[in-house]
Amino acid sequence: MINIKKTFLLLAFFFLVAPFVFSAEAASLKFDKTTATTTNGGTFQISVTVDPAGDNLSSTDVYVTFDSTLLKANSVAAGSLFPTVTNDISTSGKVYIAGMVNDPATSVSTSGTLATITFQGLKDGSGTLAFDCATSKIIKNDINATNVINCSQNGTSSVTVGAGGAAAPTTAPPAQLPQSGILDNLVRFAVPGMILLILGSALRLVL
Template sequence: MKKIFLYVAIGLTLLAIPATVFLVGQQQEIRKRAAPATTLSLSPTTVTKEINETFKLNVDIDPATNQVTTVKVYLTYDPAVLTATAITNGANAPKILTSGIIESGTASITVGAASNAQPIATRGTVAVITLQAIAGTGTATSNVQFASNTFVGGLNEPTANVLVGTTGASVTVSGAAPSLTPTATPSATLTSTLTPTLPATTSGEATSSAIQIVSPTANDSVTSTSPTIQGKAPPGSTVTLTIYSEPQTVTVTVDADGNWSYTPTTALETGPHNVVASVITASGATETASTSFVISGEEGSSSDIPVSGSIETTILLMAIGIALLLFGAIVPI
């Protein structure tokens, strides 16, 4: 009877080995898919229209490795040049979770995948906005861009924003800009003052618009559960910072020297983490930078990324050890 009991125990142990390894692998695969990688863009990126003409812009998604379930689209535009007449979902997002809202200079809508079993995993259009040109832009352009609260939710990570970048659209409306039409005299003066100022501002933004995370460096191993995250961005701009995997999203202001830093107020768990920093440039594009690091706790600098993969090996070796012990217990009987 004792021998039968041992055989049953061995059988259950051997069955548990592949099941445990499979479940651990599934958890790691879910974490891998949840890493932020999605981008949103408007298409076409450049539009030329006449006053009173209407046109559509598609909100296109590239989920990369993410499995997307929710997209909250927030768009901004110049109400003196454009007016939105409609915003709805696209073919790649068959569900409207929150109906479109149009206000002066803004438009928003929340759309979703067909179900969690059918997430958005391929490139396509998730929303469409219809705009009308109501005034000319002269020789300049008017930008339609994504607001900083645009959100993309991934499968099994409903509160984490997996969005890493956006690209807006530039609209040119034929005809003089509204501010230049009232009188001819100010018009000449304004053109003269605007021309030198605009290139100076644009070129200044272009040189300092890149956002960087300088610390911690990629795959760095740190012991503190509240590591200080530091970086660089255009002076005076606002950086949106998201720390995964227990998402913490905050905003920090860049100082006059182009430096920013943040220390988490809630301690992070031991293990791997991703940081995504984003800033909206003057052209309406969202520039992002990301890095990954490992909180190793008291162990110090063991290994960086391989920590997550060592669980399977440990479980497998423990199971084999148990099985051998049980087999050894049978031999003397």
């Protein structure tokens, strides 16, 4: 009888904790090139890709940052990952791209191209394209519209214009999750701990 109770409690522990352990947020944003070159006055294209990392996504908000004295964003062409893609290149040094599903009952679960940006070189020099994780989001298709972006997994791209030169100082994108992601992480690890404590107490009573 005691062995049956032990088995039951162990199975209950596994099924309660497993969803929290195996659902770590890891969705990320990347560029299709880690390096890019162009001439002063020339143009180049670079694509923004989204990796769901196993999650089902409903939308994404992406902010690409760059040195506005080195580069100018000329245009953004929608990719095929999301059926609806919008953009805004009116802000100096930043490109905003949004992608979303048209039907809430559908989702995106595979990696793909969100959009392709065309940049123009403005002067010789070097710089970095990066994602602003404080404002960028990757939204999971769940009731809470959970932001599952993992900033530490986001990519960057080094850009050289003409003869190149020292890269202009830029603020590195934060490696941590945004506030909503931090709270989600605390909940994810706190809940299994509480469950473990309760089941541990129950096992002691059985034994």
